[in-house]
Amino acid sequence: MDNAIELSHVSKSFGKFPAVDDLSFTVPKGIVFGLLGPNGAGKTTTIRMIMNITAPDRGEISVLGKPMDRDAQNRIGYLPEERGLYRKMKVLDHLYFLAAIKEVSRETARQRIDGWLDKMELRPWLNKKVEELSKGMQQKVQFIATIVHDPDVLILDEVFSGLDPINTALVKDYLSEFRSKGKTIVFSTHVLEQAEKLCDEICLIVRSKKILQGNLQQLKREQAEGQMRVALKASQAQVAALPGVAACQAVNGAYVISLTPGTNRRDFLRKALESYDVESFSDREPELVEIYLAAVQKAGIETRDIA
């Protein structure tokens, strides 16, 4: 039982509109898994199906090794995209309630909540009603509620949307801590920069279909296959004219060079050193957005449709 979550051939449509189409992926335990895609791609529907809130039309989903059940439900912390709180409840009562429906006793909940209060600067607000709290404070309460039962798996739908920079930093810190304990995090976002910094693995969904999945580092390596970054004193045309160069692009005072298949990096560099002053060269670290755009192009989807 090494996978936290497994989806195989899951489909779901709303009327004639396919929300998720034949989606399969696995989330191994202990990693941060990013479910990426533009708005309306089917991320929330996928997450709701994992949470057993919506049932798939076809396909199998297992959570912690079996179809979602009581036990699994109590071991998952879920923060939906559409999240709110009972406005008239006092903060502490609210946290107790959300712990109780995860079958956490009041006493255990009290201890866990206590540990978070100072970190989140929430202590003075404990006996205030939720509606008296600012939006940022309410988000902190929601976040504590998500983890009050000490889950093994966190599922966060657009967790950073609406968070201010300070809370974003807090949540990121917590996610790192959570991961270092060997727990699993699945989160969805349409903001690639966030995913890039946090994820071990990503799954890219566009228009209800998976178009890419894998380990982020490996994907980056593959994307940069046959490419390198070189800074040298030469014009773009001169660089492009060097043997073995398939394409050359000027990026931030350097050139990103794609080599023709079969060309050896050493051969290219030797040629470059013979002709020009080479200031630096390195592997190219592609940004996630590049991988994303390449995948979209490969899948034959026009980029303007998904922007």
Add this chain to the structure above:
Amino acid sequence: MNWKKVFAVVRREYIERIRTKAFWIATLLIPFLFLGMLFVQVAVMRRSGGERRVVVIDRTGHLFAPLAKELARQEASGGRAPRAEPVVRESTPEQPPKGRSIHWVLEQRPAGDIEKSKEELRKEVLAKKINAYLILDPEMLAKDEVEYYSTSVSEFVTQTQLARAIDHILLREKIAARGLPPEVGNELDKRIDLRAFKVTESGTAEEKGAGIVAALIFFFLMYSTFFMYGYQVMRGVIEEKSTRIVEIVIASVRPVELMLGKIIGIGLVGLTQYFAWSLVAMNLSLPAIAATFSTTDMVPKIPLSMLAFFILFFLCGYFLYASIYTAIAAPFNTDQEAQQLAMIPMAMIISAVAIYPAVMNNPSGGIAVFFSLFPFTAPLMMFLRTSLGQVPAWQIVASVLLVTGTTVGLAWFAGRIYRVGILMYGKKPTIPEILRWVRYSPGKSPAPAREPS
């Protein structure tokens, strides 16, 4: 069903509601409102007494004096018709209630020019110098008619007493005209007093109206709490959606558990409120009512069986209507959107009130039996019947079973709509869309017509 989780929901619903000011205001205020209404009624009854200045144009020329005498006699006997029995009854010595009878001030005007007199009197009535004027005309009397003019022609007590007095004196005249002894008149005037005894399996007891009053108070209490708590269930469901808490909760609790917990929690609030009311009633209202009527005759003695039936049928009806209200609330995001459909349970509850006079008239008649078995009116109607008289046990059992069965069906139906509806935001769904949600089996997609978010 995980009862631990259901209990957590019940607990939240109950405690959060008990804590609200609205709950305490309703709990404390409603008994006082009831009491206030009683006082107002008594006050109105008292006001119906008082002075009546009536001008009589006696065109017969001989009826005024006997009429004045007869009205004075009625006034002395408390405005009541003479009884067949001597006025005294063993348990409750009947005195003319103070201030409740009408004090008649009659004035005779010459017949003269009738149209002119009428015009003058009209002005006097409008100027409130007199309350009314009466025309005793031989031609009209031959047709058994007397004309009465007043700004208000709905003062039944005044009119009835006048009519009765006129009847009385005319009867005397006729007796005298036939040469019969005047005592015949007294004999003919007597009215019998029908004393009602309620026969139940536990015995026979005289029913003086207080039991019926109690039954009606409970009937209307049940009626209004169906509204109050049904509406609270509806609002609770909508609030969970509009505050977007519902998806967080649904990740831990199955929709059916959340629904059940909510309904049970609010139902317990209702029972708590009844309990508080009965405490208030025992300590405050009943002595006050007794004092108001200055007699123990009218204080409702509430039999235990009535209370038991009340709780039973309250629970039956509450669960029935709460299920309907849940189904109605789930697809919508605001109270306004749900309002239109909320008419359905409202009409069901109100229909019981439309029917109740017929049931009171004949508690074991066809209409009564039908509506006390028809699930949507049964809780109110069967409760009313059990408190009015003996109801065959099979009918009570059948009624409870029918209501329970219908409730289970409706709860299933509501649960289907609920599990899809609570995740629906955006455009208000149409009724065919909502009905489509019901048909999807739980393992399958609760396929809504459009994407949920």
